[in-house]
Amino acid sequence: QVHLVESGGGLVQPGGSLRLSCAASGFTLDGYAIGWFRQAPGKEREGVSCISSSDGATFYAYSVKGRFTISRDNAKKTVYLQMNSLKPDDTAVYYCNIDRMGTQIGPLYDAWGQGTQVTVSS
Numbered sequence: 641q642v643h644l645v646e647s648g649g650g651l652v653q654p655g656g657s658l659r660l661s662c663a664a665s666g667f668t669l670d671g672y673a674i675g676w677f678r679q680a681p682g683k684e685r686e687g688v689s690c691i692s693s694s695d696g697a698t699f700y701a702y703s704v705k706g707r708f709t710i711s712r713d714n715a716k717k718t719v720y721l722q723m724n725s726l727k728p729d730d731t732a733v734y735y736c737n738i739d740r741m742g743t744q745i746g747p748l749y750d751a752w753g754q755g756t757q758v759t760v761s762s
Contacts (some may be wrong), residue, residue: 641666642749644736654724658702660721660756662736670714675739676721677749678732678758688734689721699745710754726760727755733757 648660662674680685685707689700689710709722719736733755737747 642738642751644733644738646736646753646756649729649734649758651759653676653762654727654760656726656758656760657722657724657725658758660723660734660736660758661715661721661723664717664719669712669717669719671734672748673739673741674712674719675737675745676719676736676761677735677745677747678730680732680733687739690720690739690741690745692738692741697731701745723758726758729759731760 676688679685707725735755740748
């Protein structure tokens, strides 16, 4: 029973910040890499960031590198995505998932929760 719940989204002006949370249950979080993904209206879901379970290495899509920071608190079974300098193009539903740790950010399983809406608008 792997369960991941996203929260922390909202409406923010360009240049603003949000911190998303991904709360895990049903498995040992520290044994898995976790990724953040997003899907904008009319577009395909894309990988945003992931964090490794082995050495804590982090990876980012070029579009968010330098603005977003992924972190994890294994004791609280939560992964975070700190989003700074937000742009309108960041508007999307954001999802977390177990990451397959391939050559690109991608989900291990094609199963998704409800996500959390991030809207960047003035």
